[in-house]
Amino acid sequence: MIGNGDITAPQDALRMFEETACDAVIIGRGALGNPWIFQNTAHFLKTGELLPDPTITTRMQTAKRHFDLAMKLKGAELAMLQMRKQLAWYMKGLPGAAKRRSEINSCKTAEEVLSLLT
Numbered sequence: 001m002i003g004n005g006d007i008t009a010p011q012d013a014l015r016m017f018e019e020t021a022c023d024a025v026i027i028g029r030g031a032l033g034n035p036w037i038f039q040n041t042a043h044f045l046k047t048g049e050l051l052p053d054p055t056i057t058t059r060m061q062t063a064k065r066h067f068d069l070a071m072k073l074k075g076a077e078l079a080m081l082q083m084r085k086q087l088a089w090y091m092k093g094l095p096g097a098a099k100r101r102s103e104i105n106s107c108k109t110a111e112e113v114l115s116l117l118t
């Protein structure tokens, strides 16, 4: 049995295991802009220790890599459109995120987008 729904932090996964006695959990929306949630959750379940949040630099480097891979897969034009939401999730909660999001949404080229992911 797999537990699923509203796991957005490692502690949610532990609660799901404890309350439902499930064999595994799925994390969906909680991974958007936060791919670290998988290793952090695995680490927490194993050791009880919460790892620190990724730094802004790590978040932006990961967003850039994600964007780069999307461009290789889909081409720059489509990747730029499809990645808007993803990039917004990577920036969620950071200072100035709303302004940066709107700047990204008005970019015309991939280079412009990349230059804003700092």
Ligand SMILES: Cc1cc2nc3c(=O)[nH]c(=O)nc-3n(C[C@H](O)[C@H](O)[C@H](O)COP(=O)(O)O)c2cc1C
Binding pocket: 004, 005, 006, 007, 026, 027, 028, 029, 030
């Ligand atoms: C980006 C994304 C992709 C998903 N793709 C699938 C899928 O291919 N098949 C599926 O059955 N559910 C899919 N789901 C649904 C999730 O497995 C999950 O049931 C749902 O998001 C609720 O869990 P959450 O609260 O952790 O998001 C997807 C969810 C997200 C956010």
